[in-house]
Amino acid sequence: MPGHRSSTSAATTRLGEVNLRAAWLGLPLLLAADAALAQFRPLRFDDDVRAQRQGCAEGGSRAACWKDRPLADHVRLTIGGDLRLRYEHTGNPRYGLQPQDRWGVLMHRSSVFTDLRLGEHWRGFAQLSSSTTNGRAAGPSPVDENRLDPTNLFVEWQSSEEGEGRVGIRAGIQELQFGTGRVIDAREGPNVRRSFEAVRAYAVGGAWRVDAFAAAPRQNLPGSFDDTRSPKQKLRGVYATRIGGITSWDLYALHYEDTSARYVQGEAHERRWTVGARLFGSRAAWDWNWESALQGGRFGDAEIRAWSLATDTGYTFDGVAGRPRAALLLAVASGDKNPDDDRLGTLNSIYPRGNYFGDEATLGPRNFFNIHPALTVQLAPRVQLNASLDFFWRHSTRDGVYAPNGMLIRPAGDSRARYVATIASLGATWTPAPGWSSTAVLAYGQPGSFLRETGADDVLSFVSIGVQYRF
Numbered sequence: 001m002p003g004h005r006s007s008t009s010a011a012t013t014r015l016g017e018v019n020l021r022a023a024w025l026g027l028p029l030l031l032a033a034d035a036a037l038a039q040f041r042p043l044r045f046d047d048d049v050r051a052q053r054q055g056c057a058e059g060g061s062r063a064a065c066w067k068d069r070p071l072a073d074h075v076r077l078t079i080g081g082d083l084r085l086r087y088e089h090t091g092n093p094r095y096g097l098q099p100q101d102r103w104g105v106l107m108h109r110s111s112v113f114t115d116l117r118l119g120e121h122w123r124g125f126a127q128l129s130s131s132t133t134n135g136r137a138a139g140p141s142p143v144d145e146n147r148l149d150p151t152n153l154f155v156e157w158q159s160s161e162e163g164e165g166r167v168g169i170r171a172g173i174q175e176l177q178f179g180t181g182r183v184i185d186a187r188e189g190p191n192v193r194r195s196f197e198a199v200r201a202y203a204v205g206g207a208w209r210v211d212a213f214a215a216a217p218r219q220n221l222p223g224s225f226d227d228t229r230s231p232k233q234k235l236r237g238v239y240a241t242r243i244g245g246i247t248s249w250d251l252y253a254l255h256y257e258d259t260s261a262r263y264v265q266g267e268a269h270e271r272r273w274t275v276g277a278r279l280f281g282s283r284a285a286w287d288w289n290w291e292s293a294l295q296g297g298r299f300g301d302a303e304i305r306a307w308s309l310a311t312d313t314g315y316t317f318d319g320v321a322g323r324p325r326a327a328l329l330l331a332v333a334s335g336d337k338n339p340d341d342d343r344l345g346t347l348n349s350i351y352p353r354g355n356y357f358g359d360e361a362t363l364g365p366r367n368f369f370n371i372h373p374a375l376t377v378q379l380a381p382r383v384q385l386n387a388s389l390d391f392f393w394r395h396s397t398r399d400g401v402y403a404p405n406g407m408l409i410r411p412a413g414d415s416r417a418r419y420v421a422t423i424a425s426l427g428a429t430w431t432p433a434p435g436w437s438s439t440a441v442l443a444y445g446q447p448g449s450f451l452r453e454t455g456a457d458d459v460l461s462f463v464s465i466g467v468q469y470r471f
Helices: 002-025 027-032 050-057 062-067 449-453
Strands: 068-072 075-091 105-118 122-134 146-158 166-174 196-205 208-219 233-242 247-263 266-283 286-299 302-316 325-333 368-380 383-393 408-410 419-430 436-447 460-470
Touching (some): 062 075, 419 449
Antiparallel strands (some): 105 122, 166 196, 247 266, 266 286, 325 368, 368 383
């Protein structure tokens, strides 16, 4: 009934507004927390709270007990959360293919979580998040707005809470992130993070950790408590990590399924397997993070044959003021050589970082070759400056250009040009106090011959200013 829909919409709006006001009004309480003790992780259920536990046991600050509070014998409760505000303005979004925002976009994201520990073996973790966006001319995208939904809601059993050897299993809504997020990531950059409905088992022993999981991504809908399990996509896999002294390894095998995948070839049922390896480590002033993957399977009646290679090699000048790190990133992902044959050569990066190549988040890791020199300088103990220059080409001139979420931006059409774009960016990060961080990014994108020939010929500019507090 129309009246029922209207009242439901109004209630949802009020709930989002109350949630936002509560986040602001709660700031004095958050500031009282002893955030200096916290070791925050990208996935908040991995936070290290041992320092708070020890401080509380030794009669330390009230904040330490508030963070990891004993409720009864063998029962402990940890609470936490975060608040992020960000302003962005993009001139000529997606090189003129999207409507121009008049005044820019203001984004808010907040979350709160509880972590309940029952003895050494059982755990329940719940995290609610709220994300809103105002000012986008085309309206909020699926990664812009999600008024109130759980990002994590799971139960977990493990053989022991600490120690080198243990096994465990986790079931429910949960974020997944492996390695540096080139294949599976929680998508921190956009306003809405990525969650899965998953069962994940793991074993830790010595230098090894092995995870096996079966998952389906959650579909992000803009309202409250309306996210659902994707009926189209599934992911299963095994991911193993071995930590060494100088060099460490990741090895993984994944199987991905999408009943309505879309490429230049068309739309069909995709069943794709991926085997990959990552080599990372450091020695003296050098550090490296190299990853390669091979893919096969079926896309409708077509055979899949795809591959990728991504490298990040850096050198830190320890004896120079600011300890600058100069790095060269080289990456390539295969594209489809002929959309009319019975083979698909386009790489599927599955669930990568939302800002894979930069905060402007325009191009995604499919059908590309990329050269990316970068420089990082520590201007002050709490201030870091990052500068980079990205050069993008198409790997196959018969394939198109894709967005970070895998959506086709521009098909190949009649263009045989390879050069896609050049993007220069400058960013700064300031961490004024424990738990606090602020960022500023400037980027400039010059369309290459391929974008110009296919109608995306406007220069892209991007500015972003953000602040985040974690407790």
